[in-house]
Amino acid sequence: METLAFLLTGFAVAATPTNLLLAAIGAVVGTMVGVLPGLGPVNAVAMLVPVVFALGLPPESSMILMAAIYIGSEYGGRISAILINVPGEASAVMTALEGYPLSRQGLAGVALSLSAVTSFIGSMLATIGIVLFAPILSKWALAFGPVEYVALMVFAFACLTGLLADQPVKAMLAAGIGLALSTIGIDANSGVMRYTFDMPNLIDGLAFSTLVIGLFAISELLILLQTHHDGDSVSMDKGERKLFNMSELKSTFPAALRGSVIGFFIGLLPGAGGTVGSALAYSTERKMAARSPATNRFGNGDLRGLATVEAANNSASNSNFIPMLTLGIPSSGTTAIMLGVLTLYNLTPGPMLFTSQPELVWGLIASLFIGNIMLLAMNIPMVGLFARMLSVPAWVLVPFIVVVSAVGVYSGKSASFDLVLMTAIGVIAYWLRRMSVPMAPLILGFVLGGILETNLRRALSLSAGEPQILWSSTIAIILWVGAVAILVLPRVMRRLLPAEARIAED
Amino acid sequence: MSNNRTLGAMALLMAAILAIFGWGLVAPFAYEPVGPRAFPMITALVIAICGTILLVQGGGDAEPISRETLTGIILLSITLLVYAFLFQRLGYVPSTFAMSAVVALIFGAKPHQALISGVVLSVGSYLLFDHGLDVVLPTGIMGDLL
Numbered sequence: 001m002e003t004l005a006f007l008l009t010g011f012a013v014a015a016t017p018t019n020l021l022l023a024a025i026g027a028v029v030g031t032m033v034g035v036l037p038g039l040g041p042v043n044a045v046a047m048l049v050p051v052v053f054a055l056g057l058p059p060e061s062s063m064i065l066m067a068a069i070y071i072g073s074e075y076g077g078r079i080s081a082i083l084i085n086v087p088g089e090a091s092a093v094m095t096a097l098e099g100y101p102l103s104r105q106g107l108a109g110v111a112l113s114l115s116a117v118t119s120f121i122g123s124m125l126a127t128i129g130i131v132l133f134a135p136i137l138s139k140w141a142l143a144f145g146p147v148e149y150v151a152l153m154v155f156a157f158a159c160l161t162g163l164l165a166d167q168p169v170k171a172m173l174a175a176g177i178g179l180a181l182s183t184i185g186i187d188a189n190s191g192v193m194r195y196t197f198d199m200p201n202l203i204d205g206l207a208f209s210t211l212v213i214g215l216f217a218i219s220e221l222l223i224l225l226q227t228h229h230d231g232d233s234v235s236m237d238k239g240e241r242k243l244f245n246m247s248e249l250k251s252t253f254p255a256a257l258r259g260s261v262i263g264f265f266i267g268l269l270p271g272a273g274g275t276v277g278s279a280l281a282y283s284t285e286r287k288m289a290a291r292s293p294a295t296n297r298f299g300n301g302d303l304r305g306l307a308t309v310e311a312a313n314n315s316a317s318n319s320n321f322i323p324m325l326t327l328g329i330p331s332s333g334t335t336a337i338m339l340g341v342l343t344l345y346n347l348t349p350g351p352m353l354f355t356s357q358p359e360l361v362w363g364l365i366a367s368l369f370i371g372n373i374m375l376l377a378m379n380i381p382m383v384g385l386f387a388r389m390l391s392v393p394a395w396v397l398v399p400f401i402v403v404v405s406a407v408g409v410y411s412g413k414s415a416s417f418d419l420v421l422m423t424a425i426g427v428i429a430y431w432l433r434r435m436s437v438p439m440a441p442l443i444l445g446f447v448l449g450g451i452l453e454t455n456l457r458r459a460l461s462l463s464a465g466e467p468q469i470l471w472s473s474t475i476a477i478i479l480w481v482g483a484v485a486i487l488v489l490p491r492v493m494r495r496l497l498p499a500e501a502r503i504a505e506d
Numbered sequence: 507m508s509n510n511r512t513l514g515a516m517a518l519l520m521a522a523i524l525a526i527f528g529w530g531l532v533a534p535f536a537y538e539p540v541g542p543r544a545f546p547m548i549t550a551l552v553i554a555i556c557g558t559i560l561l562v563q564g565g566g567d568a569e570p571i572s573r574e575t576l577t578g579i580i581l582l583s584i585t586l587l588v589y590a591f592l593f594q595r596l597g598y599v600p601s602t603f604a605m606s607a608v609v610a611l612i613f614g615a616k617p618h619q620a621l622i623s624g625v626v627l628s629v630g631s632y633l634l635f636d637h638g639l640d641v642v643l644p645t646g647i648m649g650d651l652l
Contacts, residue, residue, distance in 0.1 A: 054641050167566075173517055173556035180524055180549040187542040190533035194542060195524075218586065225578040225613070226571060395615035399606035399623055402586065403631050406602075410593065411641045419590035427583050434568055435513045453545040457538060465539030 003135055010362025014370055019064050022057075023367050026068025027374045033069070034076020035389045036397075037086045038224050041073035042333040042439075046216035047401070049209040049341055050408035059345040060360040063338060064367040067321070070334045071368065074274060074314045075119050075375045079387055082111050082306075091274030091313040094282045098309070101301030109242040114249065114303060115310040116379040118256040122311030123372040125260040126267065126318035130325075130365055134354075138326040141351035143475075146459040149350075150470055151479035153452045156329040158483035159270040160441045168487065170437045178445020179452070181206055189457065201417045208340050210409050210418045211425060211446060215439055216333070217405045218426025221398055223433065243380075244303075252307035255285050259308030263315030270323055270331045274313030281312035318368060325361055326351055330447070333440040340447040348451075510566035517557030524550035581612050597646015598636075603628035 013019065033044040045066045052062040077089025082099035095115065102111040144152065161171035184195045185205030196202040259281040266277035285308040289296045298305055323329045328349030330336035339349045347357060354361050379386075409422045433439065463469035471477050528546040560566075571579075589605040607624035615623060635641040 054639055169556050169559050169563075170513070173513075173553060173560070176549050176552035176556060177520070180520070180546065180553065183546045183549065187531075187533075189538065190542045192531050192533050192542040194531055194546060195527060197527075222579050222582060225582060226575050393613075393615070395610040395613040395619065396623060398613050399609045399627055402589070402605060402609060403602060403627055406589065406593065407631065407635050407641060407643065410643070411635075414642065414644075416590060416594045419593055420587065423583070423586040423590050426586070430579070432513075435509055436566065436568065437513070449549075456545065457540045460540045461538045 003131060006135070006358055006362045007131060007366060009358060010364075010366035011369075013060055013359050013363030014064060014366035019061055019363070019367065020370065022061055022065040023068045023371045024374055026065045027072045027371055027378060030069035030072020031076035031079075031375065031378065031386050032389050034073030034092075035079050035088045035386050036076075036392075037080055037088050038220060038227060039397075040077075040089050040334075041070045042337065043216045043220050043401075044069050044073070045334050045337050046212040047404050047408060049212055049337065049344075050411050051404075052341070053209075053344070054408070054411045059342060059347060059357075060363040062341055062345075063360060063364045064371075066334075066338050066341070067364055067367060068371040068374075070338075071123060071314070071317060071371055072375055074123075074317050075116065075379050076386060077313075078115050078119065078310055079112065079383060080390060082108060082115065083387055084390065089274075091278055091317070093275065094278040094309040094313075095306065097282070098298070098302050098305035101299070102303070102306065105301055107241070107301070110244045110248065111301075111303075111306060112383050113242065113380050114244040114252065115306050116376060116383070117244075117249065118252065118259070118307040118311045119314040119379075120372055120376040121253075121256045122260040122263055122313070122315035123318050123375075124369070125257075125311075126264045126315040127365065127368045127372065129264050129319055130322055130368070134322050134326050134361075134365070137322065138351040138354040141327055142355075144351065145473075146455040146462070147469055147473055148475045148479070149455040150452065150459055151476040151483075152327060152329065153448050153455075155479040155483040155486070156270040156323075156327075156444070156448070157441070158486045159331075160444060162486040162489065167436060170435070171441045174432070174437050174439065175441040175445040178442040178447075179449040180445075181211065181442075182446045182449025183453070188454075199417075201413070201415060201421075206421075206446075207409075207412055207418060208344060208446075209412055210422050212337055212340070212443060213405045213409055214422040214425025215429045215443060216337075217401055218422060219429035219433055219439075221401060222426065222430040224394060224398060248303055252303050255304040255308040256311040258284065259311035260315040262308075263312030264319045266312075267316030267319030267331065268322055270329045273320055273332045274316040277316035278309040278313040281308045284308070321364070321368070324349070325353060325364070328353075328448075328451070330444060333443055336440065336443045336447050340443070343447070343450075350451075508564045508566060509568055510560045511564050513566075514557045514560030514562075517553050517560065521550045521554035521557060524553065578612055582609065585609060585612070594644045595646060597648050598643040599628045599632050599648055600646065602631065 029044055030041060033039045033041060048066065073089055074091065077087060077092030078095045078099065080086050080088035081092040081096040082103050085096050085100040087093045087096050099111050099115065157175050161168045161175065184202055186203055187194055262281040262284065263277035266280060267273060282305060285304055286298045289298050289302065289304060320331045320335050323331055324335045324339060328339065330339045342349050406419055409418045412418060429439065459469055471480055524546055528543060528550065531543040531546065533541050585605060585608050589601055592601040603624040606627040607620040610620040610623040632643060636643045
């Protein structure tokens, strides 16, 4: 009952005209960046970090805008996967497997509309899951002290390096770099300057917006140089039928439900998002279909495969918000940036958010319901319009991204120094990405670094420097064991997943 | 040298820099058992361990990039750096015009397309950000005009 009352307050927040408008803008922008291969929610959200401050948006509005982009991109990613066999988004890799054959058979319209509906089903179920589980988890996590926090963060890093990345060592390296970068600036406890190299611009630390824009916008442009192809002329022939029929929906509905459940639980794990969720859902469904060969069309455009994948990746990106909101542990690059934005508003991510910022948390949850309805409403009739994004040539897009990035970074402190830093970070990040170092652990390290260090020092102050305190509670021990297990288990899990899933996710 | 070896060597270099410049980070008056030095040292250790593993393991050769792409990457990086330096000195509109046109050319625009892109983007975004969204942008050499 209490939850229901909070949810209603959330809807009151999310339904104000400004927030409704922001959710709609986010949904459109999210679908657009989702359609474009190369650009994803993480890039769009990174570029928006300084913009939300320049606009003076309150924290809940910023979160609503960014969340809408995040979930919108999952809807967008499927469009390019189905139409041109290029996943617009890492998590849409599996969508192309069944979606593209369907579109080759003249069923693009059916595939697009059906996948929009199953995306919606996955998202909605996951959002209901957030409402049910998040408050319970946050109450439980309130008992966390500094000791449990240290263990929890180590656990999160273990998840991220173990589950997300193909090469755990590189993921760990990325997390280490992020942690190191977070120490730049004045140390709040002692007043000592760390790694500022006498540069006044670094006293407050490395600006979050400069770092994320360098990492995710500038480096992306350098990657685009390699991958861009000038304005694809997409054949927008959606086939004769623009919409699926009832029997198609009925036959795929169970698959969508299974996908939603799988996606939901995978999305709870830090580090495993839509890519892993949809891969697992896909292989489950394919195995089930193999039992009745008469109806099995997997590989040649099976609607069930498409339905389950889309339900799973949307479900996973929505359930990602549970660890982010309740524990302060983001599970993807995008949610890591959102958490970083919260800290810029002087809010401490973690279980306290539910009690100290109910409007923000519940407003965000309510906006997920609203955003998903908007996305469904947009994605069926306007799919052709979004697909046209694919024909925008790179020479229009890239200068635009540079301008938005530069203005955003400059607006923070009006210093050219930050622009130079942004470019340097972008070039270094490009090199790291070419060495297949994933960026998500890096940003997670940067966002969590300060909190991890504070809790570590607090815990050790309690014990007067004895490190045994770090594994002195049951919860802490479970988390340490879990962290070790997760570093070992993926070697086993990886054999269960199809090869397509082994892609680092943004 | 394989890619992983290069990465490992760079990681070790970074760990060394962190350790050398972090060793002196001691608070003049310590109120707590763990000072400002411990955490940077732990991160340096993590980075050094990863670097060593990569250096020993080797392998991981990425597909080579074409000469054309490499030229593009160098050109784009230099353009962005020059843009960063000229942003305040030259002012927003002229520097953005030049950057947009050059970047459009790098990404395969024809000269007239690059010109249009530069004009539309520099003037349009100035009006949007400076007048519309109250982000104060440097006027530079066009100070009296704007």
